[in-house]
Amino acid sequence: MNQNDAEGEPARDATAIARFGELTAAFTLQMLLPLLVILLAFPSFAGEREAGTLRQVLSMQVSPVQLLFGKALGAAAALSMFIGPILLLGLIGLTFAPGGAGYLGHGFVLVIVYIIYALIFLFLTLAVSANVKSAQAALVVMVGFWAVSSFVLPRAASDASRLLYPTPTAVSFQAGIDEAMQSGLNGVSPDTVVQQRQEQTLALYKAETVEELPINFQGMIFDLQEKLGNEVFDKFYGDLYAIFDQQTGLHQMFSVGSPRMAMQLASMELSGTALTQHLEFTGQAEQYRRDLIEGMNRDITFNSEAGRADYRAGPELWASIEPFEYKPAPLGTLLSRLGPSFMVMFLWLALSIVAGVLAVRKVKVTLG
Amino acid sequence: MKGFGSVFIQEWVILKHNSTWWAILALLLVLTVLAALNGAARTDQMAEMGQGLNQGEMQTQMALQNSVARWEETKEGDPPSVASPGALGLSVLSHYTVLPPTPLAALSIGQTDVQPTYYKVSAHPALTFLNDAEIQNPLNVLAGSFDVAFVIVFLLPIFIVALTFDLMSKEKESGVLGLVLAHGVSKTAFILAKGAARAVLIFLLLLLVGLAAVALTEPDLGNGAMWLRFGLWFLVVALYAFFWFALALFVNSLNKPSVTNGVILANLWLVFVVVVPALVNVAATTIFPAPSRVELTTEMREATEVADQESSESREAFFFDHPEMVGGDANADQFFLQVLATDSAVERAIEPLMEEFGAQAQKRQEVVDLLQYVSPAIMAQNALNAVSGTGTERFTDFSEQVLAFHENWRGFFTSRIVKGSQMTAAEFDQIPTYDYKNLSTEEVLASTLSPAAGLAFFVLVLGVWSARRYARYPAV
Numbered sequence: 001m002n003q004n005d006a007e008g009e010p011a012r013d014a015t016a017i018a019r020f021g022e023l024t025a026a027f028t029l030q031m032l033l034p035l036l037v038i039l040l041a042f043p044s045f046a047g048e049r050e051a052g053t054l055r056q057v058l059s060m061q062v063s064p065v066q067l068l069f070g071k072a073l074g075a076a077a078a079l080s081m082f083i084g085p086i087l088l089l090g091l092i093g094l095t096f097a098p099g100g101a102g103y104l105g106h107g108f109v110l111v112i113v114y115i116i117y118a119l120i121f122l123f124l125t126l127a128v129s130a131n132v133k134s135a136q137a138a139l140v141v142m143v144g145f146w147a148v149s150s151f152v153l154p155r156a157a158s159d160a161s162r163l164l165y166p167t168p169t170a171v172s173f174q175a176g177i178d179e180a181m182q183s184g185l186n187g188v189s190p191d192t193v194v195q196q197r198q199e200q201t202l203a204l205y206k207a208e209t210v211e212e213l214p215i216n217f218q219g220m221i222f223d224l225q226e227k228l229g230n231e232v233f234d235k236f237y238g239d240l241y242a243i244f245d246q247q248t249g250l251h252q253m254f255s256v257g258s259p260r261m262a263m264q265l266a267s268m269e270l271s272g273t274a275l276t277q278h279l280e281f282t283g284q285a286e287q288y289r290r291d292l293i294e295g296m297n298r299d300i301t302f303n304s305e306a307g308r309a310d311y312r313a314g315p316e317l318w319a320s321i322e323p324f325e326y327k328p329a330p331l332g333t334l335l336s337r338l339g340p341s342f343m344v345m346f347l348w349l350a351l352s353i354v355a356g357v358l359a360v361r362k363v364k365v366t367l368g
Numbered sequence: 369m370k371g372f373g374s375v376f377i378q379e380w381v382i383l384k385h386n387s388t389w390w391a392i393l394a395l396l397l398v399l400t401v402l403a404a405l406n407g408a409a410r411t412d413q414m415a416e417m418g419q420g421l422n423q424g425e426m427q428t429q430m431a432l433q434n435s436v437a438r439w440e441e442t443k444e445g446d447p448p449s450v451a452s453p454g455a456l457g458l459s460v461l462s463h464y465t466v467l468p469p470t471p472l473a474a475l476s477i478g479q480t481d482v483q484p485t486y487y488k489v490s491a492h493p494a495l496t497f498l499n500d501a502e503i504q505n506p507l508n509v510l511a512g513s514f515d516v517a518f519v520i521v522f523l524l525p526i527f528i529v530a531l532t533f534d535l536m537s538k539e540k541e542s543g544v545l546g547l548v549l550a551h552g553v554s555k556t557a558f559i560l561a562k563g564a565a566r567a568v569l570i571f572l573l574l575l576l577v578g579l580a581a582v583a584l585t586e587p588d589l590g591n592g593a594m595w596l597r598f599g600l601w602f603l604v605v606a607l608y609a610f611f612w613f614a615l616a617l618f619v620n621s622l623n624k625p626s627v628t629n630g631v632i633l634a635n636l637w638l639v640f641v642v643v644v645p646a647l648v649n650v651a652a653t654t655i656f657p658a659p660s661r662v663e664l665t666t667e668m669r670e671a672t673e674v675a676d677q678e679s680s681e682s683r684e685a686f687f688f689d690h691p692e693m694v695g696g697d698a699n700a701d702q703f704f705l706q707v708l709a710t711d712s713a714v715e716r717a718i719e720p721l722m723e724e725f726g727a728q729a730q731k732r733q734e735v736v737d738l739l740q741y742v743s744p745a746i747m748a749q750n751a752l753n754a755v756s757g758t759g760t761e762r763f764t765d766f767s768e769q770v771l772a773f774h775e776n777w778r779g780f781f782t783s784r785i786v787k788g789s790q791m792t793a794a795e796f797d798q799i800p801t802y803d804y805k806n807l808s809t810e811e812v813l814a815s816t817l818s819p820a821a822g823l824a825f826f827v828l829v830l831g832v833w834s835a836r837r838y839a840r841y842p843a844v
Contacts, residue, residue: 016479017736
């Protein structure tokens with residue numbers, strides 16, 4: 001009767017510099033890709049204005065909106081020469097990885113989300129570039145936005161969630177469980193429950209002592225204790241995971257201000273490395289364990305003799321146990337779970353395109 | 369250095385009317401204050417948690433001692449079961465060893481959120497408590513904390529770069545440089561004065577925020593050791609800021625357009641603060657990877673299984689599984705001896721793996737300690753952690769102290785279990801107590817000053833190099 005906390009986290013074995021970030025594909029795509037977009041696109045309008053070529057271009061009967069999308073297309077083409085092969089290689093790698101073919105759908109969605117992510121930064125940079133006086137200012141504003149949304153907001157979210165929804169300390173959590181195991185969740189101690197069950201069972205079989213029962217009552221005690229314990233663990237871990245949910249919800253709220261946070265949540269969920277998936281796995285493993293123990297206790301109850309600690313079950317009992325198989329949530333479930341993150345990203349995309357269009361419209365006016 | 373003073377004053381006048389400059393200063397101020405408040409809240413939480421931990425344990429110990437003392441007075445009936453050192457040490461008593469926060473802990477959260485700040489020490493092998501961890505949402509660990517060290521290491525360079533990337537190039541582009549030089553101002557004096565005008569306010573701001581954070585979080589402002597730490601803190605912050613100023617001046621000396629300077633500096637920030645640390649991390653973790661913790665747990669379970677099986681033929685094994693059925697004292701003693709035997713069998717089996725963990729971790733740290741000199745950001749982070757007492761070194765030292773205390777604690781009970789003696793009330797007072805010894809001032813100095821020296825070296829090289837370039841800087 002014990003449920004494990006997540007133990008042996010790799011963070012424990014990491015040195016202090018792991019804090020700067022780990023060089024993973026996700027890190028590169030989420031942190032460096034937007035910076036690449038910014039460096040590619042920041043002089044688009046502001047640089048041309050400084051060089052005086054913006055006036056020429058606009059005098060060639062090109063509408064500002066056409067110019068915006070033309071610039072975006074050009075930058076996107078340049079980017080896709082670089083990013084396209086990487087994403088394509090990822091998908092091909094996925095196809096040939098063992099069991100990877102089942103995740104092609106996840107891969108495609110992930111690629112699309114990354115494209116949206118890059119487009120957000122592209123249009124934002126173009127909008128800023130069209131809006132500000134100099135290329136320098138465009139660079140400063142965009143790098144500032146990048147730094148705030150990639151570094152400041154995630155950390156702020158993590159601290160805010162710690163302060164607003166504090167998790168219990170390991171000590172108080174364990175003390176609570178111990179106390180509940182001792183005296184029961186609703187004030188009725190496990191010993192009393194066992195006593196009551198014994199009386200009921202004796203009455204049912206019209207027996208005087210447990211030895212007279214046709215079953216091994218010890219098996220029923222095991223089963224009862226197991227289930228009482230399960231209730232305690234369900235309560236405590238349920239409460240804990242509810243706090244985790246609140247904390248994750250706060251991260252989601254902060255992601256409204258940071259496309260990177262929305263991107264990260266989506267990427268983790270689609271790659272199967274999110275907390276939700278860990279908890280799903282834990283839940284399935286726990287259910288498997290419970291079914292297993294229940295079967296064992298049933299076997300003791302009906303097949304063993306009372307007071308015989310040397311009872312051994314036959315091979316057919318062991319043969320009847322199915323191996324554990326983790327069933328990951330289907331893509332549809334993941335997508336519905338990612339609703340808020342997708343919404344944030346679509347909003348940002350829409351916002352950045354609108355900002356871009358508005359900004360280039362103004363360019364024409366200032367030229368007049 | 370002709371003209372330094374007049375350019376410096378002139379710059380101040382210009383900056384006073386520059387709204388971008390004030391906006392950047394205000395933003396830096398707000399971020400640093402928020403970070404300091406956040407760090408203070410975290411430190412408070414930690415201190416509060418540590419204080420309450422041992423109260424329950426001490427009460428239990430006192431109550432048990434009293435019950436033994438009462439029995440000793442009357443000698444009626446059997447001695448209380450807690451008079452057995454086995455029952456006391458192996459199931460009832462334990463002791464929380466707490467790592468107290470140092471002064472300035474609020475300025476850098478460091479490794480505090482991933483390393484244990486307390487252990488529950490019992491008479492069982494150390495491996496039973498060494499791996500205990502605090503409950504945390506992994507999403508929060510992933511993001512890290514918004515503390516002052518983060519503002520300094522990550523954000524301060526961005527502010528400095530934003531303020532200085534066009535320091536020389538802009539003057540040249542607008543034609544001001546030629547005019548100034550025509551007045552006989554030296555190029556070096558000109559750029560230094562412009563840089564100094566900006567630096568002075570930033571340094572002042574950091575000093576004030578640091579002092580404010582200390583005033584907010586430190587109960588004892590007369591503590592000399594704290595002020596020494598604060599001096600070190602400001603030294604590191606100043607050197608790190610100097611590095612970025614020097615880097616910006618150097619990039620300006622390349623005589624490139626402002627936009628190019630901006631891109632170069634943004635990339636250098638990326639390289640020093642993001643890419644190089646990540647690469648160093650990859651290097652350290654691939655050369656000396658941590659053994660699998662899953663393997664550790666599995667081995668521990670297997671060893672326990674084997675030890676149990678070995679004793680299963682004997683009668684005591686039954687008591688091991690059913691301690692509630694242990695009857696007389698003889699059986700109880702047998703039972704606790706059996707527990708000791710199982711404990712040490714498991715310990716023997718796990719020891720090689722535990723040693724590998726320790727050895728790999730140490731080698732990994734050595735790699736990082738060595739490679740930190742390639743990036744000022746790593747040096748600054750390490751030094752700031754060391755000053756705040758939240759670096760790896762202090763956590764390693766803490767776990768070593770805890771292990772030494774555990775040896776004591778365990779020895780106290782096991783020697784009595786093996787002898788088969790009973791605890792007297794007086795012996796309760798001899799139960800070892802835990803006393804944490806802070807790292808010595810020399811140790812803190814050593815772990816702060818070597819990265820600080822690295823930073824100073826970077827500043828010096830950049831300074832000398834830039835000075836030589838500015839001497840040959842074309843005015844038009």
